[in-house]
Amino acid sequence: MIFLELVLQNFGPYNGRQVINLDPKIKDNACPILLLGGMNGGGKTTLMDAIRLALYGHRAQCSTRGNLSYGDFLTQCVNSHTPANDKTRIELVFEHIENDQPVKYRIVRTWERNPKDGKDNLGILGDDDTWPVEALVNIWDEYIENLLPLGISNLFLFDGEQVKELAEQEIPPPMVVDAIRALLGLELAERLAGDIDILVNRKRKEIADKQELENLEEIEQKLKQLQDEHKIETQKFVFLQKELQLAEKSQAIAIDKFISEGGKIAAERSQLDKLKEERTTEAEQIRKAMCELAGDVLTLVLIQPLLSQVQAQGEKEFRLRQARMARDILLERDKRLLELISNLNIAKEQVDKIKAFLAEDEQMQNSSSLKEELWLLADDEALSQLGNVIYYLQNAKISAKQQLAILKTKEEEIIGLERQVQTAASPEEYNKLRDAMQAAQKKVAEVKADCETTRRRLVELETAIEKLKKDLQEYTKQTLDRKNIEHIIVASARVQETLKLFRERLTLRKLNKLENEVTECFRYLLHKSDLVHRIAIDTNTFSLSLYNSQGKSVPKHRLSAGEKQLLAIAFLWGLARVSGRRLPVAIDTPLGRLDSSHRSNLVERYFPSASHQVILLSTDTEIGKKEVQTLRDNEAIAREYLLKYDSSTRQTTVIENKYFW
Known part of the structure; x- marks a missing residue:
């Protein structure tokens, strides 16, 4: 072709x-x-x-x-x-x-x-x-x-x-x-098997009496009605499945539109507002804590370099005082040493060398650094307290930086939440999107329910059809007994098995x-x-x-x-x-x-x-x-x-x- x-x-x-x-x-x-x-x-x-x-x-x-x-x-x-x-x-x-x-x-x-x-x-x-x-x-x-x-x-x-x-x-x-x-x-x-069934039913009718024929025709008519209804329900089920596919597609489109146009965010608006309020409260608490910190010791950060200089000067004067005390002790010791040497029988030449050495040593000790003027005159306790203040101030400064970082994060979250709320659909538009989505979901649910109802009806019809076929077969087996027709019926059963x-x-x-x-x-x-x-x-x-x-x-x-x-x-x-x-x-x-x-x-x-x-x-x-x-x-x-x-x-x-x- x-x-x-x-x-x-x-x-x-x-x-x-x-x-x-x-x-x-x-x-x-x-x-x-x-x-x-x-x-x-x-x-x-x-x-x-x-x-x-x-x-x-x-x-x-x-x-x-x-x-x-x-x-x-x-x-x-x-x-x-x-x-x-x-x-x-x-x-x-x-x-x-x-x-x-x-x-x-x-x-x-x-x-x-x-x-x-x-x-x-x-x-x-x-x-x-x-x-x-x-x-x-x-x-x-x-x-x-x-x-x-x-x-x-x-x-x-x-x-x-x-x-x-x-x-x-x-x-x-x-x-x-x-x-x-x-x-x-x-x-x-x-098709041949179906034709044999038709032939068998015709032969059964030929040997049935009037009442039997009426009963048989009633069963066959009911069977035909159920088969016709089954065919209609099958077509309906196929149509409903196609309608369900279209409804699910429409539902997906409505849900996508609901989400893309801000409907989902609008539905979560109360949660967003609540979350924004929580973040705002947390940010205020951080600001309050920073204010308390600033009112305590953090203001000293402004003069931290001066404090460091004071600490360095105090430590320098402390070392200078110690050096002067050591010098005085050594001079006193040298004086007693010379007195001791004068009483000993040591050659004058040797004593002069010792005196020259001690004089040179004294000159080295009397350096310009030992002559610096002391103006801070801080005692040990004051220097210790100053060190504690500088250490605490350093920790406070680190804590303030951490609090600032946390505050910045909270403020960024608040800005992000405000943007999400701004992108949310208006109440009127949200209601339209929500209604469209709910209508599509309702349509899908209705069609699914119709599909399930039709499917169950099909199962019921199939069960009833099988039962009628069985009743028809049992009915004829029990009531029809003519030999020639029975021979055709029995032979037809064997043919069915062969087929x-x-x-x-x-x-x-x-x-x-x-x-x-x-x-x-x-x-x-x-x-x-x-x-x-x-x-x-x-x-x-x-x-x-x-x-x-x-x-x-x-x-x-x-x-x-x-x-x-x-x-x-x-x-x-x-x-x-x-x-x-x-x-x-x-x-x-x-x-x-x-x-x-x-x-x-x-x-x-x-x-x-x-x-x-x-x-x-x-x-x-x-x-x-x-x-x-x-x-x-x-x-x-x-x-x-x-x-x-x-x-x-x-x-x-x-x-x-x-x-x-």
Whole structure:
């Protein structure tokens, strides 16, 4: 199957009629890639929705549909500049092989704003685009299911958000699980099991009497009502989960705004005022203590140099007095010594030498320093008290410096608190911020409560449904006894067991092949070829387990964000390869959070090999100048388009043969 052309007329941001040639052949040379570049919000995802809508109509899983009815969704897709009488139109031309011959069809869907009966008009045109194929219109859903089943379409038409979701979750999301079941053929076996249940119930009705039939129909009617209610509650639960995500996002925005615009500080204003008052009191106490210190001895700091000089002079005079006393004692001793020598029989020459020595010594002692005048005349006690005063004054000076430092710190804290109070929101603005935050929190709480209530109701319904099924089975076993019908019922039970065993064995066989394909794809995309040796897939949850060459488990959290994304792409690629279907691949925003090496592997290895036709919808930061040049050098690109979005008119124009570079 190959997409050849996509036509959009008044669809989404595409005003008027715009034609995109998707044929990957250029002069008989097949280049698989068709590159469409556009900025975020420029209409890339709209192109993917258009392809899905053309193929599947009301069953299409489009990105912006949500819980809208099909009619409301079609109205939403009408371009805002479309005249009232003009129609919105989507055309998708594709080619595939039928009876060993190429066949071309053009799918045409048209509608007006607020379409009648909430439906579009479907037309299928043949090879020459002129005559309609009415037979296909009536059975189109069954026909396209044979070519590209809706269940596995997400393996071939996927976007970066799907890859991101698959990469971040331990268990694949329900959309991928459904695709896996469809791919493995489990849907057919489960459908067969359901058909057997229907057959058994019909046979039970055939052998039941009137009262038994009424009881049986009552149980079946109640079971149907509960199943319908379960379906509605499931849809409601999905909607509430999405609403909860939006409410939590709004709550986060309100809290951030409350904090950033001073709401938090305003809420703590009383605490700040109290803290400021405490710091002010402490500062006043320090000032009072410093005043007391200044009134005691600290004023003497002003004459501290004079006091030091007085102390030095006192000590000097004390030493001078001691020196004079020592001199007087020595003179008295010399006098007595001379008297003693005069009475001794010593030669006059020797006595003269002794007298000369003593005279010289006396002259040395009578130096000028001993003649200095004493004016302070301080006694020892006064000098000691003066030393104590100077020592105490030094300690007081140190204490005053410490008190000043503490006072400075307190004053800085007071200034900081005043600034915080000044940045706080006004009472009116604070009330607005607080009310907005409380409203967002209340909304989250209400939606959470609704979610929990709906979840509990779902559990109750599931329990009641299982009980009714069991009652239905027990009821029929006890009341119905006709042999031929019993034979069918018993045989059906054996068939059910066989189908269960068949599903298990089929799952194991297909999963083994899928494991090999996913492992091969991942190792081919990953530049660390020794990181993962084997990938195993759980038979129940379809979650992935990684193992190295020694057979030891490799935790998924060891992979980088880019490696997880490559693993998700390898998983989708492996599923597509196992499907055995030759189908186009369309990828919206494909590169995400990949680093340069992983991005290079994806560009060089995956895109050219993903399929015979690969439609890439990319921004300028994903497939940049380097990546697009690589694809061009490898002659992998068949056609290039630029989706030029005009923000003033909110319209997108498709420019052919042009990319960002």
